[in-house]
Amino acid sequence: MDRTRFSELIRCHHLTLLSYARAVAGQESTARELVQDAFVAAWQNIGRFDVTRDFATWMRGILRNKWREHCRLHSREVPFDEAALSALEATLASHPQGDAAVFARLAECREKLPEPMSQALRVCYDEGRTSDDAAGLLGLNPAALRKRLERAREALRLCLSKND
Structure with missing residues (x-):
């Protein structure tokens, strides 16, 4: 090429x-x-x-x-797990023209999340904090934070699949 x-x-x-x-x-x-x-x-x-x-x-x-x-x-301790990355990849693959609407829908779905899930996503992904730092900031232990993030990612996945 x-x-x-x-x-x-x-x-x-x-x-x-x-x-x-x-x-x-x-x-x-x-x-x-x-x-x-x-x-x-x-x-x-x-x-x-x-x-x-x-x-x-x-x-x-x-x-x-x-x-x-x-x-x-x-040393980021809370990256997207493989399942979440695969789900995002599958969503993108279904829009071959690179439809930015997928990310607009993701933002809409994120707005629907309960505040504790939204905070966990914001602190970890938007602010880029480590899980220990984010957990301390949110007053959680790291295991509770990881579970909250897992639930938030699942809620986003479900919301995006309903909009397809």
Whole structure:
């Protein structure tokens, strides 16, 4: 694949990948860094891309790996679990044009959450705190926080599936 074609694909998928990164990272600066790192990795490994596969799916896979790497490097203890990432991936895959409406629906679903779940998501994902720090801030033990986050992610998954 030549540089021009790669640039076209990047322009086409940039906003969707940025939305995906925002959903998993919570912080705008982290999301932008992850997307940029994913684009660099994609260009460096473009020879491995199977042109019979979907480019957006390939890029989300790279971005997902960059997110995992970020979590390891920054000792983030409450990343999205594999099931949540897979559910988000499946939702994105069902919208091949990178429909930003998915993320608008996610925001709507998030507004419907009970305040304790909303606070847990905000503190962990929007503010990027570790589970110990977030648990202390919310007056919970880390296990209770993890359970609250699990329930919040499940509620979001159910809400998004009802809107499909």
